[in-house]
Amino acid sequence: MFTTKGQTPNTIQIQYWLIVSLFIPLACTLSCPGAEPAQPVPFEQSQVIATWDKYKGVLTFGRNQTLALLDDGCDLSKPEWSADANSKYPKVLVTYDSVDGDADPKHEGRGYHGTTIGIPSSVNHNGKRGVAFNNQLAIIRSLECCHCKIADSKTLASALKWVADNYKKHRITTVNLAPVDDLAHDKPVMTEIDAQLSRLRTLGIWVSAPTGNHNYTTGISWPASQPKCFAIGAVTPGTSVVFLDRHQKVDLVVPAHATSSSNAILCGSAMILREAISKSKYDWSQHGDNLPEAMMAIFKQTGTPLKDSGTGLTFHQLNLLAAVDFVFRKSNEP
16 A cells, blocks of 8 residues: 555556456445445535445455544544444554543543544444445544644644554554644644654655635635645535635645535545555556655546635545546556
């Protein structure tokens, strides 16, 4: 799953996925009866459902990848997280609390958000599915409440360091950095998290954060404002209207009713695109200096352009199917 720039695809390897995929049995594919998307309209608009349908039997939709959720804690007694369709492959793989320095991520203080933020990306319970429904989670309590302050940078940096130190052990490929400070930053705010964000980017680990939900057009929330963190905005579901916090610093927009859900959907999509790149042996290095940058470039290149009348900016909306199709198609070109 981890790749370095400069690798060139082998001709035999390029074709290998076409043969092998016909014989790979998936433990749980979209053909299971009663399966439904966690957010039907946003998933359809982002072409998540179409990707499930087209690539079932080829992709595993998160299998053997772990998503690190950095938020304000989680109630692990909730059935979505305490049970899984496959008991040998528990949904929650590991937990950590960077505030208290222990392994108990339960909500404390004003925390509430971390229990639900994993649903759009990862849920696989009672017939409901997130984008990368076969992934696993590393749930990390990183601060008291998702509506944060810059002063929370110390414990957020500790959480990001824990991910960087443990990503190989727990197969962490993706980080949902969920907090927002609800302010409009038009430039980065340098804190302790920046060194860890740079480290994670170098390691090839995707990190993205929501831009915020206040209809700001002069800036976006921290930590999405930081250079090595992708900033994810929102599109009103069922429309082509970009809304909530939007600014030139936004990297991609995703249909959802809040930017935290937009970012969660994209985190699951990043796991699927990563697997598509790995399976197809696509040479991503022409798109960026590291895999996360290359993936974002592909998302932008294949995304649907949307002009925002309020800012005059053109944003790109996630089209997961187009992104996955792109890497498989390009991997077969001479």
